[in-house]
Amino acid sequence: MLKDKIKFLIILISFFIIPKNSFSIEPNIFVQSTVNRASQILSDDISKSEKIEKLKQVANDTVDIKGIGFYTLGKYRKELSDIQKEKYNELFKTYFLKSFSSRLAEYTNPKIDVQSQEKLSENYTIVSSILVATETRPEVKIQWRIYTKNPDKPMIRDLIIEGLSLARTQKEEFGSIIQSNDGNIDSLFSSLKKFIDN
């Protein structure tokens, strides 16, 4: 009984003594573990729709969907009212998860090796990795922009494939939709709805 009490006391003390940042996750380890989680799902012997649901869960846990959503709005994000922002966040999240998971579900057991990382600032680290070549596809370089403001919970904000940023591409796509409708943000909302319903 006394032994148990001592054990409990040690655990309690160590919880307060060990500095908080010792729980921080290195971005490269975070990426490798995320990739491993996704790879495991993709190689599992389950239906495509089950894979998609599981991949959505991974994205929810590891991607800063809200941050990417605001980034992709570009200059238009400053023009949104609070109600519009709320509506946009909701639409973008559904859109993103659908688009992301269906893109990924096409791959069967992709092998990604994390190679290095570069800290850009307190908020961002770039993790470099390689998607290993297959019979039909050459090797692909993938870089991950990791948002590290909260080091305990790093989040993915962008994928840069062979130097091409997915977030930037999406931002320019959204910008084009809004621009070709005379700057009307509702046009983007309708396009997002249409994509989600399809």
Add this chain to the structure above:
Amino acid sequence: MKKFILTFIVYIFSINLAFSGADGVNNLSKKKGEVKDCFERVNRATFAFNQGLDNAIFEPLAKGYRKLPNPIRKGTSNVLSNLSNLITIPNNVLQGDFKTAGINTARLAVNTTVGIFGIFDAASQMGFIKSYKKEDYGQTLGSWGVGEGCYLVLPILGPSTVRDLSGSIINVIGGDPWYNVTVRNDTQYFKDSDYFISRGGDGVDFRSKNIDSFENLEKNSMDFYASVRSLYIQDRRKKILNSDNITETQDDSDWDELQSN
């Protein structure tokens, strides 16, 4: 004639826009880089035409090509890559990269002879390490500080800009030795068709390597035209800077503003 004058005026107008972006300093990486799509309506129409052509011809060809045994595809890709050195080497020199020009020249000589017209990459085995990056006159103009100008979609050839089109024009007025010996000059060794087959092969080879990415992008895009435009411009900027470092190739300012979560 009227059409030619009109095209010429449009071209001059666009190249002026392109040069207005030139300030003598290559600061592509720090530019906000909004794409100047001056002819968007025409571009979109040409894009739709090209997509039709792709569905009818290039995609089926690329799918068929992908079914060929790997050594044949690899050999074809090697031949085309070896041939592209003829444009890359003068551009290495024009960009002041003499070391790479030397390596590429040695690789071209070895692979054309020992490697049997480039089918085999003998140069790599002889120690000329393969880190080959294609260069063209559009990239050279970019590295000299010439802005990209208006975005263009060319029939069959696809995305381009005024600057890159100017680069392609340099090819056909003497800048491409392969074009010179096949089409421009009447040599007894090569036919015009050799050039067009090699260019077509290049297109099919590229398309076959990107079938899945293209399908995926098209399926998941709300505005496929805008996505392709963005990817093309990003790719060209990266190639001009010859860098894989994204802090140089991507503008970070918008990310820095985002402090949410």
